[in-house]
Amino acid sequence: MPTGTVHFISLGCPKNLVDSEVLLGRLVLDDFAVCEDADQADIIVVNTCGFLEASRQESIGVIQEACELKKKGSASGVVVAGCLAQRDKDKLLELLPDVDAFLGIMGEEKIAQLCEDLTKKVKSRRAKSPERYQVERNDRECSADVGRLRLTPRHTAYVKISEGCDNVCTFCIIPKIRGVHRSKPVEMVLQEVRELAADGAKEINLIAQDTTSYGKDLYGGFELPRLLREIAAVPGVRWVRLMYAYPSYFTDAMIEAIASTPNVVKYVDMPLQHISDPMLKGMKRQITKAETLDLMRRLRAGVPGLVLRTTFIVGFPGETDADFDELEAFVKEAKFDRAGAFKYSPEKGTPAGRYPGQVDEAVKEARYDRIMRAQQAVAFDRQRKWLGQDVEVLVDSKAGKRWVGRTYGDAPEIDGVIYLTGGKPKVGDLLRVKVTRAEGYDLHGKVVEREAGVPAASVSGA
Ligand code: SF4
Known part of the structure; x- marks a missing residue:
């Protein structure tokens, strides 16, 4: 029972x-x-x-x-x-x-x-009622996220490399909820990754409130490069993906680690939130427009084939028409492969929630539409670069008669997909696919090899 x-x-x-x-x-x-x-x-x-x-x-x-x-x-x-x-x-x-x-x-x-x-x-009526509020302090050391009952498909998993955040973004309540930044020791992360790989995870998506700060509290320096290399070397791991990279701490050593580690996919999710200097300052993002542009230049030069994803906030307090126009122009010029936007929401307990110059909801809505339209045109155009390419595809599911997967350029849940024809895919297979068509945010492709880099005879389903 x-x-x-x-x-x-x-x-x-x-x-x-x-x-x-x-x-x-x-x-x-x-x-x-x-x-x-x-x-x-x-x-x-x-x-x-x-x-x-x-x-x-x-x-x-x-x-x-x-x-x-x-x-x-x-x-x-x-x-x-x-x-x-x-x-x-x-x-x-x-x-x-x-x-x-x-x-x-x-x-x-x-x-x-x-x-x-x-x-x-x-x-039993005589059994004691549990205490109603059992919430603990939020500054405890991280424990290993092992022994999980997985909610994602077996071939893909998220790994939290740290908890909390030491940044002071004025719009964000997260540090108050989740506490100060605490990195997990490298060995603890590897223990989780080994367990996930043994359970069939081929794709490891690294997450945290701020992944680029990894290690500074434990090791006195940024240890993301070491962590990326060690995770990528775990048997069974084929793709390691970096999400939620805070731009201000993105070092050249991190760029080099992404570029030079074969199993680290050439994809970075780096929320920028804005580009106008007054907005970046008001948000306390600890980075300027010039520094952002320089970082993007270094990233793209350092990592050939990089797929860059970002997020913006529109309607932050004090955002003028000129600030927004600057953001819109940036979106058109910077050509992010993927980008999302949020309408600023004043959160109780955050500095920006009390700032003067709160933007009218209708204005936020209009700006959100404009930024998403601008990015849609960029994203659709960027999709065409995949046409005719042979790429690795991880098979996620079958929708009706069509198999659906993702290239390294698509993170689970938030990005697009590739629809497959040919071959006999199975969920969790990593296949080589020729891209035949781009359609909006998605791609279509034909399977050319059953398991990427592995002779068909030795393919085993996940
Ligand atoms: S937005 Fe991200 S980096 Fe900034 S304080 Fe919140 S969790 Fe930290």
């Missing part, structure tokens, strides 16, 4: 997804059975996002739906973990009276016992 059944809802970013995988792993280790349907579960766990007001509202809506199921008697407990639970203790306890317990961002040691206690409570 299982200890109980649990339905798990993971919201937010890949960093939260890793936390969800760890929490689920702990529950399964304690003999909880994971249940697809919320109304069939004893316990519903919601791992929340609290980054922006919109994500907080989404989280609260999902929690309230779970509480409704509990009121109807189909679930006996609701547990809230993650970023939302980490902040606003008094507000949450009052706003969500039907939630049985709140765990913060570091609840992996408590989740199993808590769910057990809630399950016992239903079976």
Whole structure:
């Protein structure tokens, strides 16, 4: 008999997804059975996002739906973990009276016992109710994210190389929620990567609040180059991808490591947020326009074939028409392969939330449309460079009759895909494919070799 059944809802970013995988792993280790349907579960766990007001509202809506199921008697407990639970203790306890317990961002040691206690409570009225607010401090050392129950396809995985952030971006609440920057020791990261590779992960996506700061707290210097090389050497790992690279600390040694390590894909996700100097200063991004342009030049010169992804914020307080025009011109000229944008959202507890010169919502909306239109034209044009190329493709899924994969230029979930014809692909295969057509953000291609770099006879499915 299982200890109980649990339905798990993971919201937010890949960093939260890793936390969800760890929490689920702990529950399964304690003999909880994971249940697809919320109304069939004893316990519903919601791992929340609290980054922006919109994500907080989404989280609260999902929690309230779970509480409704509990009121109807189909679930006996609701547990809230993650970023939302980490902040606003008094507000949450009052706003969500039907939630049985709140765990913060570091609840992996408590989740199993808590769910057990809630399950016992239903079976026996005399069982003690667990404490409602069990959120721990957010500055604890990182522990290894091992023993996960994976939520991504087996061939791809996220690895969190550090927790928290020491930067002071004035729009961002994350350092208050997740605490100061704490890197995981190299050996701990490698232990995770080995476990994931043994479980079939060929693609390792490195994430953190700020990946370029990796190592400065533990080793007194930036150790991302060493980490990239050591991860790339783990048997079974074929692609290592760098996400969330904070531009101000992007060193030449990092560029060299990306360029010279074969299994590190030539792809960088580097959020820039803006390009006008007054905006960069107001955001406290610790980089100027000239330095950004120089970094992009060094990156592109140093890493042939680089696919560059970025993110911008439009409508930051004080953003004038001239600031925005400068950003739009930059987007047209800098030719990012992929870029996304957010409309600035004033967050309580952040300096920028109190800045004068908040931009009207209609203006933000119009600027968002303009920037996305400008980038769409650039992105569609950039896609044409793939035409006729032989590229490695990692097969993700089958949609109807079509197999769907990604080249190294596409990160999971956020970028485009390539639709495949020919061959006999299987999910998790790494194939050599000739690109035949570009269509919007996506590509089409024909399989020319079953396993990239490996004779067809020795191919084994993942
Ligand atoms: S780098 Fe800036 S935006 Fe990113 S988590 Fe840190 S403070 Fe927030």
